[in-house]
Amino acid sequence: MNTDKAHFPLNAWYAAAYDVEVGRSLLARTICNQKLVLYRQTTGVAAALEDACWHRLLPLSMGRLEGDEVVCGYHGLVYNAEGRCTHMPSQETLNPSACVRSYPVVEKHRFVWVWPGDPALADPALVPDLHWNDDPAWAGDGKMIRVQCDYRLVVDNLMDLTHETFVHGSSIGNRAVAEAPFVATHGERFATVTRWMENIEAPPFWAGQIQDARGYTGPVDRWQIVRFEAPCTVAIDVGVAPAGSGALPQDGGDRSQGVNGYVLNTITPETDGTCLYFWAFARNYSLGEQRLTHQLREGVATIFREDELVLEAQQKAIDEHPDHKFYNLNIDAGAMWARRLIDRMVDAERGGATVIPIRRVG
Numbered sequence: 001m002n003t004d005k006a007h008f009p010l011n012a013w014y015a016a017a018y019d020v021e022v023g024r025s026l027l028a029r030t031i032c033n034q035k036l037v038l039y040r041q042t043t044g045v046a047a048a049l050e051d052a053c054w055h056r057l058l059p060l061s062m063g064r065l066e067g068d069e070v071v072c073g074y075h076g077l078v079y080n081a082e083g084r085c086t087h088m089p090s091q092e093t094l095n096p097s098a099c100v101r102s103y104p105v106v107e108k109h110r111f112v113w114v115w116p117g118d119p120a121l122a123d124p125a126l127v128p129d130l131h132w133n134d135d136p137a138w139a140g141d142g143k144m145i146r147v148q149c150d151y152r153l154v155v156d157n158l159m160d161l162t163h164e165t166f167v168h169g170s171s172i173g174n175r176a177v178a179e180a181p182f183v184a185t186h187g188e189r190f191a192t193v194t195r196w197m198e199n200i201e202a203p204p205f206w207a208g209q210i211q212d213a214r215g216y217t218g219p220v221d222r223w224q225i226v227r228f229e230a231p232c233t234v235a236i237d238v239g240v241a242p243a244g245s246g247a248l249p250q251d252g253g254d255r256s257q258g259v260n261g262y263v264l265n266t267i268t269p270e271t272d273g274t275c276l277y278f279w280a281f282a283r284n285y286s287l288g289e290q291r292l293t294h295q296l297r298e299g300v301a302t303i304f305r306e307d308e309l310v311l312e313a314q315q316k317a318i319d320e321h322p323d324h325k326f327y328n329l330n331i332d333a334g335a336m337w338a339r340r341l342i343d344r345m346v347d348a349e350r351g352g353a354t355v356i357p358i359r360r361v362g
Contacts, residue, residue: 007150007152007342007343007346008032008151008231008232008269008342008346009117009231009342009345009346009348009349010032010116010117010118010349011115011117011118011121011345011349012115012117012126012230012231012232012345013106013113013114013115013122013126013127013128014031014032014113014114014115014116014232014266014268014269015111015112015113015266015268015276015278016029016031016036016038016048016105016111016112016113016114016268017029017038017111017112017144018110018111018112018142018144018278019107019110019111019112021112021144022038022039022040022046022112023039023040024039024040024065025039025065026038026039026060026061026062026063026064026065026070027039027061028051028059028061029276030270030271031114031116031268031269031270031276032116032268032269032270033269033270033271033272034050034116035050035051035052035059036048036049036050036051036103036114037049037050037051037059037060037061037070038105038112038114039065039070041068041081042067042068043068045081045105045107046105046107046112047068047081047102047105048102048103048105048112048114049070049079049081049083049100049101049102049103050083050100050101050102050103052100053072053074053075053077053100054077054085054097054098054099054100055072055074055075055077055098056074056075058072058073058074060072060073060079060100062074066078068080068081069081069086075089076089077089077098079099079100081102082102083099083100083101083102084098084099085098085099085100103115103116103119104119104122106122106124106127108124108127109127109128109129109130109131109133109134110130110133110134110280111130111133111266111278113127117349128229128233128266129229129233129235130233130235130264130266130280132235132262132264132282133264133280133282135282137284137287138262138282138283138284138287139282139283139284139286139287139288139289139293140261140262140264140280140281140282140283140293140296140297141280141281141293141294141296141297142264142278142279142280142281142297142300143278143279143280143297143301144276144277144278144279145276145277145279145304145308146270146274146275146276146277147274147275147276147277147308147311147312148273148274148312148315149273149274149275149311149312149314149315150269150272150273150275150315150318151232151267151268151269151270151275152232152339152342153311153314153315154232154265154267154275154277154307154311155228155232155234155267155335155338155339155342156332156335156338156339157307157310157311158226158228158234158236158265159191159193159226159228159234159334159335159337159338160193160331160332160334160335161177161193161195161224161226161236162177162331168303168306172203172204172205172206172303177195177197177224180195180196180197181195182194182195182331182333182334183195184333184334184337186337186340186341189229189230189341190227190228190229190230190341191227191228191230191334191337191338191341192225192226192227192228192334193224193225193226193333193334194223194224194225194226195223195224195225196221196222196223196248196249197221197222197223198221198243198248199219199220199221199243199244200219200220200221200222200243201219201220202219202220202222202240205299206220206222206239206240206259207220209240209259209261209285210240210241210242210258210259212286212292213259213285213286214242214257214258214259214285216242216257218242218243219242219243220240220241220242220243220258221240221241221242221243221244221245221247221248221258222239222240223237223238223239223240223247224236224237224238225237225238226334228334228337228338228341230338230341230342230344230345231341231342231345232266232267232268232269232342233265233266233267234263234265234266234267235262235263235264235265236262236263236264236265237260237262238260238261238262238263239255239258239259239260239261240258240259241255241257241258241259242257242258245257245258259283259284259285260283260284260285261281261282261283261284262281262282262283263279263280263281263300264279264280264281264282265277265278265279266278266279273315273319277304279300279304280297281296281297281300283296
């Protein structure tokens with residue numbers, strides 16, 4: 001396990017905020033050790049600037065908005081959305097070097113994404129696919145958690161759902177998750193872990209969902225298909241269907257009698273030891289029930305609070321044992337591939353090279 005500090009690529013899109021967080025006020029966020037201020041222009045377009053005035057480095061987030069420009073709260077220097085200073089107090093001639101960095105911004109899938117690396121490489125086509133978050137065929141909502149741990153620990157957690165049995169036994173976990181076989185595969189940018197559990201007792205969360213939505217009680221076929229997109233986005237296809245109803249791939253993959261959800265996760269490195277964890281749960285059943293959307297968001301928040309406690313305790317232990325060597329089990333296959341894809345992106349930026357052979361683990 002690589003525990004290098006600041007081990008994240010800069011040439012990538014990172015979620016800086018939910019769309020509703022960015023408005024006509026100044027929002028301070030830290031991404032990859034870089035301090036930013038975000039706001040929405042009068043046109044509705046989001047902007048991101050370096051959060052430090054060119055003059056005396058006061059955070060611009062302590063200032064105010066005037067139209068589409070940011071006014072420094074110390075001496076009143078004014079900056080446009082491109083970071084150029086357009087006004088200085090008590091002088092007409094503007095210093096040509098008076099500017100702050102402006103960051104590429106894309107708004108997609110209900111997130112405001114920022115590119116902290118080389119702006120010339122900021123291709124909007126590289127924004128991670130989380131389309132379920134605003135697809136009319138799906139309903140859901142989510143939150144952001146600031147977690148006191150290396151962002152890669154959150155990726156590890158999501159790539160190995162065996163922990164559900166032990167961390168989330170009262171909700172989404174049961175013994176079947178830990179005992180079921182899985183298949184891990186990877187490509188140039190993605191890693192996937194697929195696990196099917198046939199004819200099992202549904203854990204409490206899913207038993208309640210299929211009973212409320214379909215009126216079904218009894219054994220189920222359950223699936224978890226975890227898809228990692230480098231460097232730090234994980235979309236998890238989850239659900240249950242009545243046992244033997246055709247949901248299994250070998251039976252045709254018909255999930256129509258079951259309930260299907262997507263757990264959407266994108267983790268943004270904040271500092272070397274903290275991260276911003278954006279998540280949402282989207283479903284394709286009972287779409288018009290806003291009450292259910294709220295209940296699921298709060299219920300999933302409770303589940304992720306259990307993860308947060310584990311991850312922060314793990315990070316503390318890592319910091320206390322800097323020379324400890326981690327050993328990988330079979331269940332770590334997905335997390336291993338995810339980390340290798342991250343390593344390759346970091347090495348490429350630093351001028352190194354990481355060769356990853358393509359093979360199947362399971």
